[in-house]
Amino acid sequence: MADYIAFDNAQALNYIEQLGEFFEPNAQLTCNEFGDGNLNLVFRIADQNGNSIILKQALPYARCVGESWPLTLDRARIEASVLEKHGLVCEQHTAKVLHTNNDLAVTVLEDLGHMAILRGELNQAKTFTRLGTDVATYLATSSFYHSDFYLEPAEKKALVQEFTNPELCSITEELFFDDPYRTSERNNYPAELEADAQRLQQSPQLLRQVAQLKSLFFSAPQSLLHGDVHTGSIFVDQNSTKLIDPEFGFFGPIGFDLGSFIGNLLLNYCAQNGRIKETPKRRQMQSYLLTQIQLCLNDFESIWLTLAAQHTRDLALQAPGYAQQFIEQIIQDALGYAGTELIRRTIGLAHVVDIDGIEDDSTRLQVQKQTLLLGEQLILHAEECENKESAYQLIVSLVQ
Ligand code: ADP
Ligand code: MG
Numbered sequence: 001m002a003d004y005i006a007f008d009n010a011q012a013l014n015y016i017e018q019l020g021e022f023f024e025p026n027a028q029l030t031c032n033e034f035g036d037g038n039l040n041l042v043f044r045i046a047d048q049n050g051n052s053i054i055l056k057q058a059l060p061y062a063r064c065v066g067e068s069w070p071l072t073l074d075r076a077r078i079e080a081s082v083l084e085k086h087g088l089v090c091e092q093h094t095a096k097v098l099h100t101n102n103d104l105a106v107t108v109l110e111d112l113g114h115m116a117i118l119r120g121e122l123n124q125a126k127t128f129t130r131l132g133t134d135v136a137t138y139l140a141t142s143s144f145y146h147s148d149f150y151l152e153p154a155e156k157k158a159l160v161q162e163f164t165n166p167e168l169c170s171i172t173e174e175l176f177f178d179d180p181y182r183t184s185e186r187n188n189y190p191a192e193l194e195a196d197a198q199r200l201q202q203s204p205q206l207l208r209q210v211a212q213l214k215s216l217f218f219s220a221p222q223s224l225l226h227g228d229v230h231t232g233s234i235f236v237d238q239n240s241t242k243l244i245d246p247e248f249g250f251f252g253p254i255g256f257d258l259g260s261f262i263g264n265l266l267l268n269y270c271a272q273n274g275r276i277k278e279t280p281k282r283r284q285m286q287s288y289l290l291t292q293i294q295l296c297l298n299d300f301e302s303i304w305l306t307l308a309a310q311h312t313r314d315l316a317l318q319a320p321g322y323a324q325q326f327i328e329q330i331i332q333d334a335l336g337y338a339g340t341e342l343i344r345r346t347i348g349l350a351h352v353v354d355i356d357g358i359e360d361d362s363t364r365l366q367v368q369k370q371t372l373l374l375g376e377q378l379i380l381h382a383e384e385c386e387n388k389e390s391a392y393q394l395i396v397s398l399v400q
Helices: 010-020 074-089 118-123 131-145 153-162 166-177 192-199 205-218 255-273 277-309 322-347 359-384 386-400
Strands: 030-033 040-046 053-057 066-070 097-100 106-110 235-236 240-245
Touching: 010 040, 010 053, 010 106, 030 240, 040 074, 053 074, 053 277, 074 097, 074 131, 074 166, 097 118, 118 235, 118 255, 131 255, 131 277, 153 240, 166 205, 192 359, 205 322, 205 359, 240 322, 255 277, 255 322, 255 386, 277 322, 277 386, 322 359, 322 386, 359 386
Parallel strands: none
Antiparallel strands: 030 040, 040 053, 053 106, 097 106, 235 240
16 A cells, blocks of 8 residues: 555545546546545545546545544445445446545545435435335345355355455444443443433343344355445435445345344434424324335345345255245344444444434433334344334334
């Protein structure tokens, strides 16, 4: 990585000009760093005619914390490679990579600025009818084609090595499965939540289930995950849905991505109790979110099973009923991971603006108590759900 320097606007612009690939030779280019993410630099380079591209660059540390939290530049390679792999099998829902430079930790991407980040849209009670189906399509397609059902064993094992991502995985391992369940300096919650946090931290049954979810995260290279499917990693408009930012990608348990997505819709569901004052409007938004969860579960299963029926290469995995059994386990896992997302976003280090943006302290506190209880109950009862219908019924019973 001898070449690495972190770009400023002028250097990013110069880099794109030197490449000479994306704009007319005499284009008048401007460059602006506008990233609102936690970890990286994001520049938009545009010409005078409204054509533009995005240059994303990893820093050798986490942007939100500073140089005291060093972080591997290799995450840029992982992110671009996951986008490329997922783009090959699900082009319509994956941000397009236009160029990469691993030494500079640079990825050039299509500019999705005509779309909007889902989290902000949900917080304004905007709805997107394709959301659940589109995310299910992305998750089912990308996970099927990178699983042992489809890949040759040697190819799969080579990919597992290529996508070994220990530093970023360790962030997930600690923030999802460790910190919220013990005293940690990184935890972040008001004193009024101490009793709720203590309840979680002192429940042996809950701690065992969280241990099982962490163990699976450690040791189940089922497929190439995105690794960070929160609503800030999804661009939407009324016609399409695109995933960005898979720098946490690795071969892991398929239910983790599905659960992260469901967990984020449920965080928004709970947050709406403190956001939308008028009951009919609030109910409408919450019913929309539940419908998207249901669509996502149904479509995830049906797309996966169709792909498995048509394209399973492994002979043993073709056993009648096995794909169904596999997906039922994925859905159980997803409920558990959704629970850990609800909990860690409430008392752990990284929160969501859905909840933190609620101005009134006591309203916000009520929402936080609800997300903790919902997360806890999902983790405790996930294993009772035998299929997608009972998974959805569990969610409905817990939020109403
Ligand atoms: P980080 O890894 O730092 O979280 P993200 O990939 O989430 O970075 O990007 C941070 C922000 O940059 C996004 O919220 C979005 O506003 C913008 N952004 C990222 N990728 C694109 C893109 N391809 N097109 C338009 N804007 C983008
Ligand atoms: Mg991000």
